[in-house]
Amino acid sequence: MIVNGTIMLMEKILTLKIENFSSSGEGMAKHNGFVIFVENALPDDLVKVEIIKENKHFAKAKILEIIKPSKGRVKPFCALYNACGACSLQSASYDFQLKLKKEIVQDAIRNIGGLNMDVQDVEPAPLTKEFRCKIQYPTAQTKVSKRILAGYYKPKSHEIVNIKHCPIQPAICDEIVEYIRQKGQELNISCYDEKKKTGLLRHIVIRHSSLNGSNLVTLVVNDDTTHPDIKTLAQNIFQKFEKITGVCVNFNITKSNLILGKETVCLFGEDTIEEKILDKTFKIGANTFFQVNPKSAENIFGYVKEIIKNNYKEPVVLDAYAGIAAFGIVVSDVAKEVLSVEENESSTKLAQEVIKNNNIQNVQIKCADTGNFLTECSEKFDIIILDPPRKGCDETTLREALRLSKGGIIYVSCNPATLARDLKYLVQNGARVKNIKPFDMFCHTPHVETVALIEVS
Ligand SMILES: C[S@@+](CC[C@H](N)C(=O)[O-])C[C@H]1O[C@@H](n2cnc3c(N)ncnc32)[C@H](O)[C@@H]1O
Numbered sequence: 001m002i003v004n005g006t007i008m009l010m011e012k013i014l015t016l017k018i019e020n021f022s023s024s025g026e027g028m029a030k031h032n033g034f035v036i037f038v039e040n041a042l043p044d045d046l047v048k049v050e051i052i053k054e055n056k057h058f059a060k061a062k063i064l065e066i067i068k069p070s071k072g073r074v075k076p077f078c079a080l081y082n083a084c085g086a087c088s089l090q091s092a093s094y095d096f097q098l099k100l101k102k103e104i105v106q107d108a109i110r111n112i113g114g115l116n117m118d119v120q121d122v123e124p125a126p127l128t129k130e131f132r133c134k135i136q137y138p139t140a141q142t143k144v145s146k147r148i149l150a151g152y153y154k155p156k157s158h159e160i161v162n163i164k165h166c167p168i169q170p171a172i173c174d175e176i177v178e179y180i181r182q183k184g185q186e187l188n189i190s191c192y193d194e195k196k197k198t199g200l201l202r203h204i205v206i207r208h209s210s211l212n213g214s215n216l217v218t219l220v221v222n223d224d225t226t227h228p229d230i231k232t233l234a235q236n237i238f239q240k241f242e243k244i245t246g247v248c249v250n251f252n253i254t255k256s257n258l259i260l261g262k263e264t265v266c267l268f269g270e271d272t273i274e275e276k277i278l279d280k281t282f283k284i285g286a287n288t289f290f291q292v293n294p295k296s297a298e299n300i301f302g303y304v305k306e307i308i309k310n311n312y313k314e315p316v317v318l319d320a321y322a323g324i325a326a327f328g329i330v331v332s333d334v335a336k337e338v339l340s341v342e343e344n345e346s347s348t349k350l351a352q353e354v355i356k357n358n359n360i361q362n363v364q365i366k367c368a369d370t371g372n373f374l375t376e377c378s379e380k381f382d383i384i385i386l387d388p389p390r391k392g393c394d395e396t397t398l399r400e401a402l403r404l405s406k407g408g409i410i411y412v413s414c415n416p417a418t419l420a421r422d423l424k425y426l427v428q429n430g431a432r433v434k435n436i437k438p439f440d441m442f443c444h445t446p447h448v449e450t451v452a453l454i455e456v457s
Contacts, residue, residue: 011051013065018045023417025446026060032101036061042092043100044070072096077129080165085155087168087444098122098440101448105416105438113420119436119450123303125296128443132168133275134292135206137177137258141191141199148181148191150204162283168444170208172243176217180204183236187229192222200227202252203259205432207284209273210294215241216273218248218286220260225251231267238268246270248286261288262388272350278300280329280358283350289323296441300451301330303437307453308383309334314405315382320370320401325351327385327412328363338363339381341373356397374400381403385410393419398425402456409454412440419450431456 018027018041027041035058038049046068049061070274076090089097098121101235105383125131137150140160151163165174184191184201192202196399203220217237221230226249234247246269264271264286272283275290277298284290289295304327308315314336321326322340324347332338340363342348348367355363366373370386371394384405386393392415393401401409413419416438423433435453442448 013048013064014061015046015180015234016048017046018043018070020107021034021103021446023104023446026259029230034059038063040088040091042073042096045073046063066274070096072099074448079165080161080163084152085156086152086166088155089446090444094124094128094443096146096443098124101446103436103438104137104446104452105436105448106159106415108420109423109436111420112417113424113427115420115423115433117436122438122440122448123228123299123439124295125443127293127295128298129167130170131210131293131295131443132166132292133170133208133210133294135166135169135173135177135204135208137163137204138259139191139201139204139363140193146185146188148184148201150177150181168404170210170213172213172215172241173206173208174213176206176237176241176244177204179237179240180217180219180233183233187233188404189229189233197255198222200230200400204280205250205286207273207288207290209275209283209284211274211276214245214273216246216284217244218250218260218264220252221270221439222252222253223251226265226267234267244269250286268285277326277329278305280325282324282329282354282355283357284324285346285350287344288347289344289352290326290437291441293441293443296449297326300412300439300441300449301327301364303439303451304412305334306387307330312382315407318381318384318404320374320384320397321389322351322365323347323387324354324437325365327387328365329354329360331356331385332360332363335362340365341368341370343367348457371397374404377404380404380406382407383410384408385412387412388418390415390418392422395425398422399429402426402429402431405456408456411452413450413452414447416448416450419452423452423454426454432446 016029026037038061046211048065053060074093140149149160149162151161190199192199205218208217238247248266250264275282317335317338319340322342326339328338328340351365434456438450
């Protein structure tokens with residue numbers, strides 16, 4: 001039936017066989033040729049669903065009953081699976097998760113990128129529990145008893161699930177958060193109310209080191225100075241845990257959803273933790289970009305290093321979107337020179353320190369926008385590494401990367417859709433995609449990291 005140009009399904013309760021899996025983690029089925037996305041459904045599930053939303057192009061549905069589960073379906077290991085929105089793929093066995101992620105990348109490459117090539121199998125993560133080394137919990141407070149709540153939001157809401165145990169994070173993070181809940185309440189610390197824009201404590205951020213188990217805690221506050229109670233809380237946290245290297249305060253008086261404000265001050269101890277990738281040691285601060293799953297990241301860094309080692313002799317490498325120059329530093333042993341470009345000033349400062357600490361002589365770091373830098377650059381590079389954020393690269397960056405690369409581009413991406421779009425542009429402008437290899441970094445979520453090797457000549 002068509003109402004005001006919108007196709008309306010006659011029946012609101014349907015039985016569907018799930019055929020596919022979307023990049024946002026929903027099962028996909030067809031009913032009379034109409035695409036229906038089903039929350040929490042997996043391919044091969046036979047489900048009874050209720051339509052909850054529909055428009056011209058598709059409908060959304062929720063499961064009422066799983067009539068016959070997919071063979072890949074398992075019982076989620078987390079007690080909070082149904083409440084918390086963070087690990088929606090826990091209902092799939094790990095092997096099935098990898099298969100689904102491969103399909104997500106493959107579909108994007110074919111349908112968005114227009115490329116007729118097979119992607120490789122997904123490299124599994126070395127750890128599938130206690131792997132996540134960056135925790136960012138928003139906080140809230142109960143109205144009457146003023147208990148502090150901290151945890152991820154329920155799906156599609158800003159209601160906090162008060163997480164006491166999260167199996168994908170190191171156990172010490174649960175202990176630190178619980179201590180902050182208790183001590184914060186004792187000190188009468190108020191939590192930020194998103195609607196009223198009042199209250200002090202906004203987020204608890206923990207960076208955990210998989211190298212030595214140490215932790216850097218940052219209390220994000222709705223303030224521009226350190227309130228004495230926050231200082232007392234920070235001191236208590238620092239004294240309570242042996243494995244805390246430092247406690248910082250971050251000032252965020254914006255009304256936005258941004259977690260961290262611009263300024264961070266270390267109140268006790270040190271403002272960084274150490275992490276190791278292959279044989280190189282890194283420093284990570286509260287606001288530093290660093291892969292959240294370091295053991296899995298090591299697989300990616302090792303893969304990229306091997307490719308450069310096996311295909312280039314003493315190459316000059318450009319490491320763009322460099323963060324703390326992790327790629328630049330890791331590949332410095334197999335390169336003649338590396339130039340790492342990053343726009344975040346605090347990351348470039350930390351990168352300088354890391355380069356010095358690792359006694360590396362051939363990596364330079366430049367604080368700049370990648371597109372602007374490439375446009376003004378006249379030097380050519382044997383290989384260019386692009387590792388942009390989820391939105392991918394803009395056309396200027398891609399065009400200039402093609403102009404400045406003598407041999408190849410290694411594109412590292414955390415978003416298959418923007419990777420596929422950017423590969424399409426590169427191919428349309430003369431490049432060839434040689435290989436696409438996904439890596440599992442964000443276990444139990446539909447997210448997947450991918451490395452594409454591109455030949456330019
Ligand atoms: C996905 S992270 C990759 C970081 C690093 N390659 C790593 O693996 O640790 C993307 C990085 O690009 C930086 N960035 C974002 N847009 C940028 C731009 N236009 N120019 C330069 N750097 C940018 C971000 O600050 C962030 O550090």
